[in-house]
Amino acid sequence: MDIKQKIEEYRAKDIHQVKLAIVDIDGLLRGKYISLEKFESMVNGLGGFCDCVFGWDIHDSLYDNAEFTGWHTAYPDALYKIDLNSERMIPGENVPFYLADFVANDGQSMHPVCPRNAFKRVLNKAEQMGFGVNLSFEYEFFLFNETPQSVREKHYQNLEPFTPGMCGYSILRNSTYGDLFNEFLNYCREFNIPIEGLHCESGPGVWEAAIKYDEALESADKAVLFKTFAKVFFQQRGLMATFMARWNLKYPGQSGHIHQSLYDLESQKPLFFNGSNKYRMSDLMKHYVAGQMKYLQPMLALTSPTINSYTRLVKGFWAPTAMTWGVENRTTALRVIPGNEKSQRIEYRVGSADANPYLAAAAVVGAGLLGIEQKLELDDALHGNAYEVQDMMPDEKQFPSNLRDSVANLKRFPLAKELLGDEFVEHFVSSRMWEVREHEKAITDWQLERYFELI
Numbered sequence: 001m002d003i004k005q006k007i008e009e010y011r012a013k014d015i016h017q018v019k020l021a022i023v024d025i026d027g028l029l030r031g032k033y034i035s036l037e038k039f040e041s042m043v044n045g046l047g048g049f050c051d052c053v054f055g056w057d058i059h060d061s062l063y064d065n066a067e068f069t070g071w072h073t074a075y076p077d078a079l080y081k082i083d084l085n086s087e088r089m090i091p092g093e094n095v096p097f098y099l100a101d102f103v104a105n106d107g108q109s110m111h112p113v114c115p116r117n118a119f120k121r122v123l124n125k126a127e128q129m130g131f132g133v134n135l136s137f138e139y140e141f142f143l144f145n146e147t148p149q150s151v152r153e154k155h156y157q158n159l160e161p162f163t164p165g166m167c168g169y170s171i172l173r174n175s176t177y178g179d180l181f182n183e184f185l186n187y188c189r190e191f192n193i194p195i196e197g198l199h200c201e202s203g204p205g206v207w208e209a210a211i212k213y214d215e216a217l218e219s220a221d222k223a224v225l226f227k228t229f230a231k232v233f234f235q236q237r238g239l240m241a242t243f244m245a246r247w248n249l250k251y252p253g254q255s256g257h258i259h260q261s262l263y264d265l266e267s268q269k270p271l272f273f274n275g276s277n278k279y280r281m282s283d284l285m286k287h288y289v290a291g292q293m294k295y296l297q298p299m300l301a302l303t304s305p306t307i308n309s310y311t312r313l314v315k316g317f318w319a320p321t322a323m324t325w326g327v328e329n330r331t332t333a334l335r336v337i338p339g340n341e342k343s344q345r346i347e348y349r350v351g352s353a354d355a356n357p358y359l360a361a362a363a364v365v366g367a368g369l370l371g372i373e374q375k376l377e378l379d380d381a382l383h384g385n386a387y388e389v390q391d392m393m394p395d396e397k398q399f400p401s402n403l404r405d406s407v408a409n410l411k412r413f414p415l416a417k418e419l420l421g422d423e424f425v426e427h428f429v430s431s432r433m434w435e436v437r438e439h440e441k442a443i444t445d446w447q448l449e450r451y452f453e454l455i
Helices: 003-012 034-044 115-128 147-154 170-175 179-191 216-235 283-295 358-373 385-391 403-413 412-419 420-438 444-449
Strands: 017-023 029-034 045-048 077-082 088-090 094-103 129-144 195-200 206-211 240-242 255-262 325-327 334-337 343-350
Touching: 003 029, 003 034, 029 034, 029 216, 034 077, 045 094, 045 240, 088 206, 115 129, 115 216, 115 358, 115 412, 129 216, 129 358, 170 179, 170 195, 179 195, 179 216, 206 216, 216 240, 216 358, 255 283, 283 325, 283 334, 283 343, 283 358, 343 358, 358 412, 358 420, 403 420, 412 420
Parallel strands: 017 094, 325 334
Antiparallel strands: 017 029, 045 077, 077 094, 088 094, 129 206, 129 240, 129 255, 195 206, 255 343, 334 343
């Protein structure tokens, strides 16, 4: 980028500031506006951002169990570098937006606990193996006729969904509110997050968006931006979107499915297709799926990272509950989708909408690469209803029912540190155990209803 020319272009368009953001461990965008002069001075250098963003939770409560940062380090600035390739214009603001990467104290190496860098480590492994990675994220989210103020005033009870009733793929709903659907699609396209498909899902006020596939890092960037700016779009219109894994036990949870494929970096040829094989799966694809199967359980905390995530992973609610794979099977954890050379892919159905996209992608791609590296053999596909066979499966193939057990699995999984780095895994584990402890302090509505009068 010719920065002088870029600054001149901005000024000619009456642009006087830039917005920057980094992504924290939970996948939240944290950032600020800076002047064009400050932006110009930082482009070829480094900026500083208080590393408390890695020392607190989503409500800015400081961890008391993290070694990486805390009162004992005095919360110094962490260095960051603007990713100039991430430039896009924020619709309606006339302000350029950039993502930034944290870097280590030497100003060059990868930052040890930055989620975007954790994913880059996995992509570097793929590159060393000669592979490029394509991904596509799908998100379900519920819309409400509420505001951030009203949900608090109501204590998150008796909320009013944007539309009533259950009617997946409803033409009635998306035609009645066609202006809003089209406005949202245009907003996402203008923000360089093109949506391939948008429809009503089964549930009151729930939508599902499929973001167009792209190279892996760009795809994860789009997923992170989509989750925040979808909320921005709807809050600007007096509505509220949530990406909680499950907000009400009467309705299915909200997924964050990831579609994946590999291609050869040298020839650019897709690598998952073999028309002569069963299900058109190449041998490399079989190894990849086998790796994901083997490491589904130990990596689950990265794709289901909250207390609420585990309320979604229950039988009969369109979410998997055990380590299973099938072909065009939406009851299994992994769904192989046979197609042509370009469309042959695998869908990871375990992840929930509340996951950090960088970490979810790092977990699933990393597991697949391990499968190729180890030349793992793939068991037979499961046919029919996976929920019916789950109870007959051994414990090591069952998903944990809570975050504490899931974190314990990750902590004792040595290959996670090889993929993501020792410091990252230790910090992530500390952050999740903080989440568990915060949850265990709570007296829930269920406890009050269960015990208050009768016990």
